Amino acid sequence: MSDSFEKVIKGYYIDPLIFTHKFVKECDVCVCSGECCYYGVYTDKKEYENILSMKKRIIKSMDDSQTTNVEKWFEEPEEDEDFESGIAVGTELYNGKCVFLDRQGFCTLQKIAMEDKEYKWKYKPLYCILFPLVIYDGAITVDDEHLDRMHYCNKKENQTSTIFEACSEELEFLLGKDGFSELTNYRQEYLKKNSNEVK
Numbered sequence: 001m002s003d004s005f006e007k008v009i010k011g012y013y014i015d016p017l018i019f020t021h022k023f024v025k026e027c028d029v030c031v032c033s034g035e036c037c038y039y040g041v042y043t044d045k046k047e048y049e050n051i052l053s054m055k056k057r058i059i060k061s062m063d064d065s066q067t068t069n070v071e072k073w074f075e076e077p078e079e080d081e082d083f084e085s086g087i088a089v090g091t092e093l094y095n096g097k098c099v100f101l102d103r104q105g106f107c108t109l110q111k112i113a114m115e116d117k118e119y120k121w122k123y124k125p126l127y128c129i130l131f132p133l134v135i136y137d138g139a140i141t142v143d144d145e146h147l148d149r150m151h152y153c154n155k156k157e158n159q160t161s162t163i164f165e166a167c168s169e170e171l172e173f174l175l176g177k178d179g180f181s182e183l184t185n186y187r188q189e190y191l192k193k194n195s196n197e198v199k
């Protein structure tokens with residue numbers, strides 16, 4: 001399926017839908033409560049191992065809406081080629097949200113990085129960073145299925161931007177500066193070819 005997309009950057013096919021799909025200008029957990037984290041996420045095996053190696057630090061920053069029982073943090077590993085190691089491990093839900101989501105709608109993995117003055121996404125799973133983008137079948141595309149469940153960022157009246165514009169930092173994180181620059185050029189070509197206005 002993905003090889004029907006013509007452009008490849010850094011080994012990923014590019015689904016042009018990311019250029020035109022509408023989205024909110026930016027995430028605001030004060031409004032959405034971090035709803036996209038209510039379903040958990042699949043981590044790569046390496047991310048899962050890293051998270052477990054930091055369990056004491058993570059527990060220190062959890063609140064009483066979260067479980068400190070490490071046994072309840074992850075599902076059983078499963079094979080999945082869209083993950084670097086070929087193995088995905090899902091986070092469990094607790095109190096109706098990902099075990100790492102706190103009461104205020106913040107991800108504890110991002111919170112501890114910021115508390116410790118590290119890069120904000122140092123410990124955060126890639127698929128959490130990317131959403132509403134996803135890597136599916138080797139292509140960077142839109143996670144329509146999950147986005148359809150959202151009550152804030154999937155509402156037309158709130159979607160004043162596009163996923164590309166709202167997620168440029170995430171795309172640069174994934175592709176690097178040069179890859180992102182190539183993507184920006186491809187977007188301009190694509191929109192021109194399809195007679196859309198380049199924003």
Ligand code: SF4
Nearest residue numbers: 027028032035036153
């Ligand atoms: S993706 Fe949507 S639900 Fe998730 S933090 Fe952003 S605005 Fe909120």
Ligand code: SF4
Nearest residue numbers: 037098100101107128
């Ligand atoms: S790990 Fe963090 S960002 Fe990812 S789903 Fe859980 S709470 Fe959300």
